[in-house]
Amino acid sequence: ARTFDVTRYLLPLAATTNVGQVVSIRTLEKQICRLLSLPVVELRAIGEDLTRACADPPLNLWGELNGQSTVPNEPLAPTLARHAKPSDYLIKTYPDLKQAAAERLRLRAMEESEPVDLIDPHAPLDELAATLLYRVTVYPYRQILVAVREWTEKEKADLIEIALRRRGPHDELLQEFRCGYGFIFDILMDLGGWRDLHRHRRCLQVRQEFATIHGFETPALLEEAGVAAEYRAVMDEVKEQVEGLALSHPDVASYLTPFGFRTRCLFKMDYAETEYIARLRSGVKGHSSYRTIAWLMQRAVLARYPALGTRIEATPPDIEDSLTR
Secondary structure, eight states: OHHHHHHGGGOBTTSOOOOOOOOOHHHHHHHHHHHHTSSOHHHHHHHHHHHHHHHSOOOOHHHHHTTOOOSOOOOSOHHHHHHOOOOHHHHHHHHHHHHHHHHHTOOOSOOOOOSEEEOOOOOHHHHHHHHHHHHTSOSOHHHHHHHHTTSOHHHHHHHHHHHHTTOOTTOOOOGGGOOOOSEEEEEEEEHHHHHHHTTOOSSEEEEOOOOSTTOBOOOHHHHHHTOHHHHHHHHHHHHHHHHHHHTTOHHHHGGGOBTTBEEEEEEEEOHHHHHHHHHHHTSTTSOHHHHHHHHHHHHHHHHHOHHHHTTOOOOOTTOOOTTOO
16 A cells, blocks of 8 residues: 555556445435536546436446346436536636736735645635635635735725626536635645545535646655656656646646646535545545645644644554554
């Protein structure tokens, strides 16, 4: 397992992954709509496959193997298949926000940030405006928030209007509108670790686009094995190739990005989910990447809210048990 923990840093985002879910028809409709509205061709194809699956009779493998046909051979969700369509609101609003950020944010160099930054409580209007901008830029949330707080009320309202003006009668608000969570963590971590934390659903996640601008992580085991220099050379070469391809095909370029590169994601949650993630993901059975992040989340809560932080039983990342992984 430790070998796979290290070698996965070189795996590209193009690597395929199996995923299964138990989902309601209503939620599935939202997922299909979102997939059909994405700029990446392969993701739209998944949305189309899901639509066809809903229009066809479900697979009854057990019945076929046993020569039974008691299950009705009817489509699973034909109505959903007819009505799940791409959303013009989703397709066009994020490019609108990206253009607005380029014109209005006027930030210079990207500021350095910690892997885990627990954001101070702030006004809902500031949170919404900062979150909308965060989604379409590469800047830390705290840096964006400082800039937004200097805006007038009208400037903030104008940005929100951009995020609403294309909304149709059946469109849900963008997920960035889900404001008011008590714990907001701006997390910068490697893609492999993010894929693990991404499984947690009792929180709002706002991820920036995959990029190489934040650099990459170098596993300590590579240093110990004396091959860190070769690893860095490969990652530097890939970085150059990805950034070159991104000039003409930005959506395709992300497929080449290895899991070792960092990505930035905003995690908004309540205290119960904070405790759960920090306790579960810091355990000795976990990958060192997300173990470190989970531990830092607990330390951030402890520093801000000592009475709450002491209740979170997180395991320091330097505590290991080689027999459990």
